[in-house]
Amino acid sequence: MRQDGKIDYLELPGGDIDRVKAFYGNAFGWSFVDYGPRYAAFDEGLDGGFDADAAKAVPLPVLYAQDLEAMQARVEAAGGTIVAPIFAFPGGRRFHFKDPAGTELAVWSER
Template sequence: MTFRDTAWPEGTPCWVEVRVGDPKHTSAFYGALFGWDFLDRGEEYDHYLTASLDGRTVADIGPRFGEPANAPSAWLVCIAVESADAVAERIVRAGGTLTVAPTDVGTHGRFAVAADPGGAVFGIWQADEYFGAEVADVPGAAVWHRCLTRDFGAAQAFYVEVFGYTVTPEPSGSGGPDGGGPDAAAGVVLRLDGRPVAGLARAGAGAVSHWLVTFGVAELATAVAKVTASGGSVLTGPYDTSRGPSVLVADEQGTPFEVVAVSAAT
């Protein structure tokens, strides 16, 4: 269990959000699955719905902006930074691209969106009044984040250069949503000061580069049943990972994410 009442260290995934065609409908899906409550941030913040778990924030669900109605939705992983402008410059120097330049989000913080050299999209977040998730590593909250990439070498070099990560091999026998095997064996753990903060692995055949969020659940089979009962789908799994048996699922609007059983006392 991780409680957070101050800004996350630079380089740590600190927040996740998803933009969908119908945020209210999607909030009902996640509320049923994770027990989330929601706060509508109002017109100033485009009616983003901030999800909380037992009073602590965990995620945002927001509306699409200028995207095709049939464009696939995806969870956006936001990485904490001390200066969004400085890190945005490092992103470009390291071969990434900025899709949203650093911009203030009211009094909450400063935000940018980028893509790594393999095309995986992520956000960076410079906290002001709003520092991100207030709880992690419990059922109903994010427990892990990893980038699945079509260009493993370039992606690894990029994240090391931008965020100063050290890299260690993923534990032997760890698998992933693409079924394990050679791709999973090539995965690595990205670390800050020796602490694991994210993973990096090869994307499966035909998949685009992307970041994947893993949410904790109390019991895997029960969570999967709730996903399908609420209009979501099972994409693959269960498969073995270093965190335990996991399942890749999608919400009722097709947004993929992973679930794994964790203890509330983790």
Template sequence: MTQTATPNPVTWFEIHSADPDRTKAFYGSVFGWTFDDSMPGYSMIDLGDGAPIGGGIAHNDNQYPNDAVFLVQVPDVAAALAAVTEHGGSVVAEQQQTPIGLTFGYAANPDGSVFGVWCPPAE
């Protein structure tokens, strides 16, 4: 069997938390993760060199569920969200863009499981 690159791979995960300090203490104690809190409202998870994917803790201020989601890297977030609805899923959060140009959105599959899609900033 020939190994090929996965189209649209899972490259990021997020843990949504109303109590990010407790969440960081938990994962830090269990897995030894460390965190970078330099971005307001978001803690980058430092998984060490060579980690296959990255992650962060989104401070949700109780505005959406405390959960963990995976994010799929796509070339076009709007097109991915359109494909979700075309195939029986739903859009949970429309496309948004960060100040550095990263775009993302959240969707649910037909069973209601939430996941994200994202695209890095254009170079």
């Protein structure tokens, strides 16, 4: 069961999705679910995905929230900076924020 504030997903930069999938498939036996030609998801101990359109070449930890609006308010009240307000994506909605050290994370919900 998903829980508020727990790491739930890890999004990685994908670049050439076919090449990345071939590498992880051959090296580690991973399998993928494609969500269009630019995104491939995996479930290999921790759910995650490769995003060919990632703006930065760094991993993006994604936390979970049952109530996305309430979690965004909590993040802001705690001193986080919202860098992408709530938006829809295939599978749900999410927002991105930076913590006080400048690390970017996201929070998602299926609602």
